[in-house]
Amino acid sequence: MERVFNFSAGPATLPLPVIEQAKADLPVFPGAGASIMEISHRSKTFLKILEQTQADLKSLIGVSDDYHVLFTPGGATQQFTMLAMNFLAGKKADYLHVGSWASKAMKDAGRFGTTRAAWSGKADNFVRMPGDAELDLDPEAEYVHMTSNETIQGIQFAAEPDVKGKPLFCDASSDFLCRPFDPRKYALMYAGAQKNVGPSGTAVVLLRADMLERVPANLPPLLDYKVLVENDSMYNTPSTFTIYIIGLVMKWLRDEIGGLEKMGELNRMKAAMVYDAIDNSGGFYRGHAEKAHRSIMNVTFRVGNEEQEAMFIDQAKKAGLDGLKGHRSVGGVRASIYNAMPVEGVKALCDFMAEFQRVNG
Amino acid sequence: MERVFNFSAGPATLPLPVIEQAKADLPVFPGAGASIMEISHRSKTFLKILEQTQADLKSLIGVSDDYHVLFTPGGATQQFTMLAMNFLAGKKADYLHVGSWASKAMKDAGRFGTTRAAWSGKADNFVRMPGDAELDLDPEAEYVHMTSNETIQGIQFAAEPDVKGKPLFCDASSDFLCRPFDPRKYALMYAGAQKNVGPSGTAVVLLRADMLERVPANLPPLLDYKVLVENDSMYNTPSTFTIYIIGLVMKWLRDEIGGLEKMGELNRMKAAMVYDAIDNSGGFYRGHAEKAHRSIMNVTFRVGNEEQEAMFIDQAKKAGLDGLKGHRSVGGVRASIYNAMPVEGVKALCDFMAEFQRVNG
Numbered sequence: 204m205e206r207v208f209n210f211s212a213g214p215a216t217l218p219l220p221v222i223e224q225a226k227a228d229l230p231v232f233p234g235a236g237a238s239i240m241e242i243s244h245r246s247k248t249f250l251k252i253l254e255q256t257q258a259d260l261k262s263l264i265g266v267s268d269d270y271h272v273l274f275t276p277g278g279a280t281q282q283f284t285m286l287a288m289n290f291l292a293g294k295k296a297d298y299l300h301v302g303s304w305a306s307k308a309m310k311d312a313g314r315f316g317t318t319r320a321a322w323s324g325k326a327d328n329f330v331r332m333p334g335d336a337e338l339d340l341d342p343e344a345e346y347v348h349m350t351s352n353e354t355i356q357g358i359q360f361a362a363e364p365d366v367k368g369k370p371l372f373c374d375a376s377s378d379f380l381c382r383p384f385d386p387r388k389y390a391l392m393y394a395g396a397q398k399n400v401g402p403s404g405t406a407v408v409l410l411r412a413d414m415l416e417r418v419p420a421n422l423p424p425l426l427d428y429k430v431l432v433e434n435d436s437m438y439n440t441p442s443t444f445t446i447y448i449i450g451l452v453m454k455w456l457r458d459e460i461g462g463l464e465k466m467g468e469l470n471r472m473k474a475a476m477v478y479d480a481i482d483n484s485g486g487f488y489r490g491h492a493e494k495a496h497r498s499i500m501n502v503t504f505r506v507g508n509e510e511q512e513a514m515f516i517d518q519a520k521k522a523g524l525d526g527l528k529g530h531r532s533v534g535g536v537r538a539s540i541y542n543a544m545p546v547e548g549v550k551a552l553c554d555f556m557a558e559f560q561r562v563n564g
Numbered sequence: 565m566e567r568v569f570n571f572s573a574g575p576a577t578l579p580l581p582v583i584e585q586a587k588a589d590l591p592v593f594p595g596a597g598a599s600i601m602e603i604s605h606r607s608k609t610f611l612k613i614l615e616q617t618q619a620d621l622k623s624l625i626g627v628s629d630d631y632h633v634l635f636t637p638g639g640a641t642q643q644f645t646m647l648a649m650n651f652l653a654g655k656k657a658d659y660l661h662v663g664s665w666a667s668k669a670m671k672d673a674g675r676f677g678t679t680r681a682a683w684s685g686k687a688d689n690f691v692r693m694p695g696d697a698e699l700d701l702d703p704e705a706e707y708v709h710m711t712s713n714e715t716i717q718g719i720q721f722a723a724e725p726d727v728k729g730k731p732l733f734c735d736a737s738s739d740f741l742c743r744p745f746d747p748r749k750y751a752l753m754y755a756g757a758q759k760n761v762g763p764s765g766t767a768v769v770l771l772r773a774d775m776l777e778r779v780p781a782n783l784p785p786l787l788d789y790k791v792l793v794e795n796d797s798m799y800n801t802p803s804t805f806t807i808y809i810i811g812l813v814m815k816w817l818r819d820e821i822g823g824l825e826k827m828g829e830l831n832r833m834k835a836a837m838v839y840d841a842i843d844n845s846g847g848f849y850r851g852h853a854e855k856a857h858r859s860i861m862n863v864t865f866r867v868g869n870e871e872q873e874a875m876f877i878d879q880a881k882k883a884g885l886d887g888l889k890g891h892r893s894v895g896g897v898r899a900s901i902y903n904a905m906p907v908e909g910v911k912a913l914c915d916f917m918a919e920f921q922r923v924n925g
């Protein structure tokens with residue numbers, strides 16, 4: 204059975220060598236006498252995987268003990284609530300309202316304090332990120348929350364916004380580890396695993412160590428960053444298989460790709476291929492995002508007329524290019540070209556776009 | 565590489581046919597062009613798996629639309645908090661304080677109202693479950709919470725306690741689906757997946773539909789049973805791979821084992837083999853639990869003297885019997901013989917016990 208090129212926005216394609224390794228490690232992980240799914244989270248085998256995964260992640264990003272790496276339940280959505288319980292706690296926070304996921308993050312946090320849009324792209328249908336001069340920051344805000352890449356709209360920050368020294372919190376679910384970044388600009392970064400790093404069900408959290416001093420007492424244990432740090436993400440039984448796969452992806456990023464610099468180069472090249480196909484189509488394909496704010500992870504565009512759009516998605520699927528349908532809230536086409544999407548997949552998409560336009564344009 | 569007999573308390577051994585099927589479905593799940601880990605949770609392929617898993621679970625238990633089946637993040641520990649946010653909400657609840665996990669459930673819920681032990685086995689070191697006449701139930705309690713099987717102590721309720729018509733909530737993490745039961749006696753039952761049904765990271769929740777009327781407004785979405793029911797466990801991206809494995813385990817229970825009656829017979833037989841080995845050892849092996857309250861899932865016992873205990877665990881591991889060390893809080897030996905532990909594994913343990921006693925007794 205053949206693998207298609209899978210442009211799904213998440214759960215998303217994983218590196219084939221990772222999937223092959225996972226297959227090889229069934230039904231027995233070497234030395235464990237059982238598969239990873241079946242062994243204690245406190246076994247030496249699993250603890251080694253956990254530590255190695257954290258160490259590889261830190262080394263890829265370039266941080267040491269001034270940051271904690273956590274694996275938390277419930278993905279990014281649970282983080283919307285958790286970060287507010289820990290750091291908003293009845294006070295005020297600024298949110299950069301840049302798209303659908305920023306809306307959700309702001310709404311969920313609003314149960315635990317006063318959240319306010321320091322900028323909103325809603326009136327313009329979320330086609331761009333704000334410039335620093337446009338931010339209306341509240342000096343009393345506990346933190347500023349950003350969404351580095353809006354999966355649904357396909358827009359991405361080119362660089363961190365200047366938040367005037369406030370702790371910067373970042374939902375990086377759909378562009379985590381897509382290129383090098385300066386972790387020290389962030390007090391908290393989190394990412395649902397199912398786009399760039401692994402299977403769904405877990406978020407990867409990067410938390411600056413000094414933030415723990417702000418955590419109030421007596422939060423529910425799984426929603427308390429202090430408890431998770433003190434127990435190294437093992438207050439309860441974590442999603443061990445997910446962490447194992449994340450570990451394999453980290454190794455792939457390091458050894459096969461060669462680190463975040465190389466990953467960034469590859470991703471920029473892949474994105475340029477699709478955006479060039481759009482820009483050179485004479486208006487047959489029309490990008491959603493303003494050019495300077497285009498995402499290198501999720502390319503969103505419209506095709507000819509509505510009938511042609513449905514045909515495009517349908518014929519692409521038949522040609523082995525799957526998951527191209529845009530999110531139901533915006534329509535159109537979305538090509539998610541995360542870290543694990545090979546250049547050949549992007550090339551196949553571009554070829555298909557050209558041929559589809561030739562026949563239907 | 566050989567599989568050992570894995571007596572780990574959780575994550576625990578899974579049926580070999582399930583692991584083999586998971587291996588066969590990598591790197592491509594038939595018809596999906598990718599592995600289950602990589603496809604959208606809203607794809608037809610995954611939705612079919614989700615629906616089939618829920619249907620099989622309901623059919624095995626014998627419930628229909630009067631109960632909801634949910635897959636929730638964070639395992640049973642997150643349910644300790646979630647059920648209290650939804651159903652305690654500042655009021656009072658009774659807890660049956662029967663062991664280590666009951667303690668945690670009661671403590672975590674205590675952040676959201678008044679929890680009280682309607683009975684406690686603590687003074688006796690948690691060696692038995694209470695009789696109905698011993699329960700000191702509060703007429704004003706919103707619910708009564710029980711732990712059907714205490715994994716660490718190895719004690720299990722033989723039948724549901726009579727809670728005088730109060731909604732009965734049950735943490736069934738370590739004995740879920742181990743035998744037939746009457747689901748209508750429970751308003752809420754939940755189980756961390758990693759013992760009897762799948763990999764870690766998710767809880768399976770069985771919720772009586774009418775309980776939704778009690779859920780207060782404006783809870784955080786992932787901690788709101790109403791939101792999870794309305795979105796069929798897909799308010800966020802659920803742990804899709806875990807649900808897929810749970811689905812395979814449900815099929816195995818139905819088709820290979822033949823349902824919960826057969827599973828219960830097998831489990832009673834396996835447990836009797838180990839308990840007979842203990843009882844016929846002339847005191848060399850000493851069970852922790854009172855006989856009438858022994859768990860058919862977790863058999864806890866001491867061996868000779870402390871030195872012999874360490875030797876027992878060490879030599880057993882070398883003989884391919886892994887995960888026998890008792891929980892650090894009680895010591896001794898714990899043989900977890902969940903649904904997926906084959907009779908041959910139990911036989912091998914009993915043979916080892918006899919031989920160890922012959923040499924060291």
